[in-house]
Amino acid sequence: MEIKWLEDFLSLAEMRSFSRAAADRHITQSAFSRRIMALEEWLNVELVDRSVQPARLTAAGWLFRRIAADLLHDAYAARTLLGGCQPLAEPGKVVQFAVAHTLVFTLFPQWLKRLHEGFGPLPARVHAVNVPEGVQQLVEGDCDLLLAYHHPQLPILLDPNQYPHRLLGVERILPFSAADAEGRPRFRLPGSKEQPLPFLAYSAGAFIGNVVEMLRLNAPTPAHLNRCFETHMSEALKAMLVAGHGVGWLPESCVADEMAQGHLAVAGGDEWVGQLEVRLYRTAPSPKAVVDAVWHWLDRPSA
Structure with a gap:
C-alpha cells in the first residue's frame, strides 16, 4: 500500500467525485481510478459504490476513511519526528530564537531575511512565545536571542549588563474595528453606558493585553466595553x-494588509494609541561564537 493511495481515497471521500478528486490530486481521472482500484485490491474490499452518482462510499469505505486518516496522521508525524533527528547544523552554529507571537508574523521574517542577506546564511530554530515565557527561556539558557516588545511602563526587568539589547524599531498599537462600505469603523470608541462596544481582548497575562489595559486606564475618556472574546x-x-x-487593539504592522484592503479601520483617536519598542535581547557573554558575530554585525550602521 502506498501513501498516495490513502491521500487519493480521502480526497475522493471528501469530494464524492472521481473527476474533481483527480483534479485536486493533479492527475488524470483514469490514473486516479487505477490508484483507487489498487487500494481496493490491496485491502481485498470494495471501498466505493460506483453504481450511483455522485460516488458513494460503501460501509467498508466509511470504516476505512477513519483508519486511512489515522494512518496518514501517524505517517506524517513519524516523518516529522525522524526528520527532527537529523541536525539542522552543528549545535554551536544554530541560533535559537524566542520570538513574541505577533512578531513571528510581522517583523521577524523580513528582519531575518535582511540578516541572511547582510550577515550570511544562519541556521535558525524559532519558538513563538509570550514575552514572560521568552524572558524565562533567555535567563535559563534555552534561547540565544529574544525578540520582544517593550514598554517603559511595563519593562522587561533584565540586568542590561548581563542581558544587553538592541532596539530594532518602534511601532504603534491602535484600536481597530471592521470597516463599513465607506471605510469607517463599525465600532468606535469610547462607546456608551447604554451601548457598550463588544471588546475583543487578550488573555490575562499577555504582554499586549497589559499594554491595552494601561491605555484604557490612562485615557482621558472612559471606554465603555463589554468583554466578549479573549485570546x-x-x-x-x-x-x-x-x-x-x-x-480590539493590535500592533499596526499586524494589520497592514487588512488596512490597505479596506477590511479594518482605526476605531479611536490618539488618546487610545500607544507605542511599543521592538527589542532584541541576548545573554552576554554567549557560549556561541555565531551569536557574538551576529551581535557585532548588528552594530553596523547599515544593519
Whole structure:
C-alpha cells in the first residue's frame, strides 16, 4: 500500500467525485481510478459504490476513511519526528530564537531575511512565545536571542549588563474595528453606558493585553466595553476583528494588509494609541561564537 493511495481515497471521500478528486490530486481521472482500484485490491474490499452518482462510499469505505486518516496522521508525524533527528547544523552554529507571537508574523521574517542577506546564511530554530515565557527561556539558557516588545511602563526587568539589547524599531498599537462600505469603523470608541462596544481582548497575562489595559486606564475618556472574546494570539484577534465581532487593539504592522484592503479601520483617536519598542535581547557573554558575530554585525550602521 502506498501513501498516495490513502491521500487519493480521502480526497475522493471528501469530494464524492472521481473527476474533481483527480483534479485536486493533479492527475488524470483514469490514473486516479487505477490508484483507487489498487487500494481496493490491496485491502481485498470494495471501498466505493460506483453504481450511483455522485460516488458513494460503501460501509467498508466509511470504516476505512477513519483508519486511512489515522494512518496518514501517524505517517506524517513519524516523518516529522525522524526528520527532527537529523541536525539542522552543528549545535554551536544554530541560533535559537524566542520570538513574541505577533512578531513571528510581522517583523521577524523580513528582519531575518535582511540578516541572511547582510550577515550570511544562519541556521535558525524559532519558538513563538509570550514575552514572560521568552524572558524565562533567555535567563535559563534555552534561547540565544529574544525578540520582544517593550514598554517603559511595563519593562522587561533584565540586568542590561548581563542581558544587553538592541532596539530594532518602534511601532504603534491602535484600536481597530471592521470597516463599513465607506471605510469607517463599525465600532468606535469610547462607546456608551447604554451601548457598550463588544471588546475583543487578550488573555490575562499577555504582554499586549497589559499594554491595552494601561491605555484604557490612562485615557482621558472612559471606554465603555463589554468583554466578549479573549485570546493570547494577535492573529486570532485580528481574524475576529475582520469578521466584525467588535473592537480590539493590535500592533499596526499586524494589520497592514487588512488596512490597505479596506477590511479594518482605526476605531479611536490618539488618546487610545500607544507605542511599543521592538527589542532584541541576548545573554552576554554567549557560549556561541555565531551569536557574538551576529551581535557585532548588528552594530553596523547599515544593519
